[in-house]
Amino acid sequence: MSIESLKCKECGATYGLDAHYACENCFGPLEVAYDHSSLKADEAKRRIQAGSQGIWRYADFLPFVGRPGDPLEPGLTPLLRADRLAERLGLGAEIWIKNDAANPTHSFKDRVVAVAVAKAQELGFKTVACASTGNLANAVAAHAAAAGLESYVFVPANLEEQKLLATGVYGTNLVGVHGSYDDVNRLCTQLAETRPWAFVNVNLRPYYAEGSKTLAFETVEQLGWELPDRVVCPIASGSLFTKLGRGFQEWLDLGLVEGEQPVFNGAQAQGCSPVATAFAEGWEVCKPQKPETIAKSLAIGDPADGPYALEQARRTGGTVDAVNDREIRDGIRLLAETTGIFTETAGGVTVAALSKLAERGEIESKERVVVYITGEGLKTLDATRDSFQMHEIDPDLESFEAKFRQEVAV
Amino acid sequence: MAVTVKIPTQLRAATGGEAELEVAGGTVGEVLDAVFEAHGDLRERITQDGDLRRFVNVYVSGEDIRFQDGLQTQIDDGAEVTILPAVAGG
Numbered sequence: 001m002s003i004e005s006l007k008c009k010e011c012g013a014t015y016g017l018d019a020h021y022a023c024e025n026c027f028g029p030l031e032v033a034y035d036h037s038s039l040k041a042d043e044a045k046r047r048i049q050a051g052s053q054g055i056w057r058y059a060d061f062l063p064f065v066g067r068p069g070d071p072l073e074p075g076l077t078p079l080l081r082a083d084r085l086a087e088r089l090g091l092g093a094e095i096w097i098k099n100d101a102a103n104p105t106h107s108f109k110d111r112v113v114a115v116a117v118a119k120a121q122e123l124g125f126k127t128v129a130c131a132s133t134g135n136l137a138n139a140v141a142a143h144a145a146a147a148g149l150e151s152y153v154f155v156p157a158n159l160e161e162q163k164l165l166a167t168g169v170y171g172t173n174l175v176g177v178h179g180s181y182d183d184v185n186r187l188c189t190q191l192a193e194t195r196p197w198a199f200v201n202v203n204l205r206p207y208y209a210e211g212s213k214t215l216a217f218e219t220v221e222q223l224g225w226e227l228p229d230r231v232v233c234p235i236a237s238g239s240l241f242t243k244l245g246r247g248f249q250e251w252l253d254l255g256l257v258e259g260e261q262p263v264f265n266g267a268q269a270q271g272c273s274p275v276a277t278a279f280a281e282g283w284e285v286c287k288p289q290k291p292e293t294i295a296k297s298l299a300i301g302d303p304a305d306g307p308y309a310l311e312q313a314r315r316t317g318g319t320v321d322a323v324n325d326r327e328i329r330d331g332i333r334l335l336a337e338t339t340g341i342f343t344e345t346a347g348g349v350t351v352a353a354l355s356k357l358a359e360r361g362e363i364e365s366k367e368r369v370v371v372y373i374t375g376e377g378l379k380t381l382d383a384t385r386d387s388f389q390m391h392e393i394d395p396d397l398e399s400f401e402a403k404f405r406q407e408v409a410v
Numbered sequence: 411m412a413v414t415v416k417i418p419t420q421l422r423a424a425t426g427g428e429a430e431l432e433v434a435g436g437t438v439g440e441v442l443d444a445v446f447e448a449h450g451d452l453r454e455r456i457t458q459d460g461d462l463r464r465f466v467n468v469y470v471s472g473e474d475i476r477f478q479d480g481l482q483t484q485i486d487d488g489a490e491v492t493i494l495p496a497v498a499g500g
Contacts, residue, residue, distance in 0.1 A: 027466050189418075205497070287476065
């Protein structure tokens with residue numbers, strides 16, 4: 001497979017393979033276009049299976065000629081059957097958890113950043129940068145460090161402390177902006193015009209977004225070259241959500257997998273739900289919101305891929321749900337208690353949306369459902385504070401027995 | 411009222427390379443009309459059927475006009491209007 005051009009998703013205008021992201025005719029987003037014609041399914045499969053133990057095994061489907069060197073390769077994260085979670089939700093369906101916290105910086109953002117940093121190096125950039133709600137900040141700082149590039153990371157100054165600490169440690173230039181993520185994003189869009197930097201999610205966004213397809217590829221491969229019937233996935237900008245669909249579609253088109261696109265169920269926090277609101281109202285575009293939610297990694301009030309996420313949910317017969325902060329905390333607990341996986345607030349949103357689908361009876365017993373857990377619980381510890389009690393005792397048997405007498409009685 | 415309009419790189423081919431335009435207008439709509447008067451090619455690139463295209467963001471002094479009164483948003487003398495692609499981020 002070969003990478004051809006950047007192509008506008010709106011009007012189809014094509015551009016060279018440089019650091020462009022918006023169409024000059026209509027401002028539509030640019031996407032990488034490939035020529036799939038020379039790749040046969042059998043050969044593609046063989047090349048994947050002979051590849052590395054990470055995302056670069058899918059290099060034929062990523063925007064490079066050949067396979068870039070990568071000192072911090074993400075991917076091939078566990079896909080785990082979650083029968084106890086299904087049972088708690090009263091579901092007869094197969095529920096699978098794709099635990100993408102198991103990446104180098106503990107979120108799915110390692111996938112997109114690995115692709116963007118490799119492209120930045122190919123294009124000759126010396127500095128990488130990003131606008132981030134936290135996870136991307138961790139990933140950009142780490143991958144820049146691994147590649148020996150300078151980095152600038154822009155985040156809302158009120159981010160969770162864990163995410164700030166897990167960014168600064170890599171020696172990046174960490175910039176806390178007094179404002180929302182959308183303010184940070186606007187600032188970075190302006191900076192991308194004046195600084196000779198690779199902003200992974202601004203001027204390199206067409207390449208960056210391609211990294212999310214690897215989550216679709218891994219899902220298919222780990223399910224034994226089959227598609228799930230349904231996916232449940234968080235929505236912030238809508239990029240992951242739409243690229244999962246594109247990943248499945250590329251493999252369907254090539255004949256690497258048979259069947260049809262899964263039902264796409266999106267998950268947002270009520271305190272920042274521009275896509276869920278537009279879905280419920282029947283709008284084709286999202287009305288921006290001022291975020292107010294504990295799910296800060298999803299707190300994008302003006303989602304760039306909102307219209308495409310809406311279209312994908314509707315086309316596949318899916319939904320976009322919004323859940324409140326209490327449901328997010330409950331979702332984190334439910335996943336932890338039934339699978340041993342501790343996720344951050346975004347994962348709480350996703351599990352809470354799964355619970356809503358189960359309550360509404362939308363998931364049938366013969367279905368195979370994949371739930372995307374995109375980040376690590378240790379990054380948003382406040383969300384679990386006060387959700388349980390520690391039993392404090394003195395270091396002697398009496399003290400223990402006094403506390404736990406009831407449990408050991410009989 | 412004199413207003414500075416910041417033009418993103420993607421649109422500068424249509425402004426002869428100008429990154430900033432000085433125009434007059436009391437609302438965002440009037441300001442954009444004045445911009446289109448000077449550089450006719452921009453109208454079709456930024457608007458469709460009289461409204462902003464869906465991937466165009468306009469800010470008045472840093473605040474998205476969709477949080478204000480859209481194209482009717484009032485503009486103070488000396489304010490800055492910024493046009494940016496909406497397809498970044500996330």
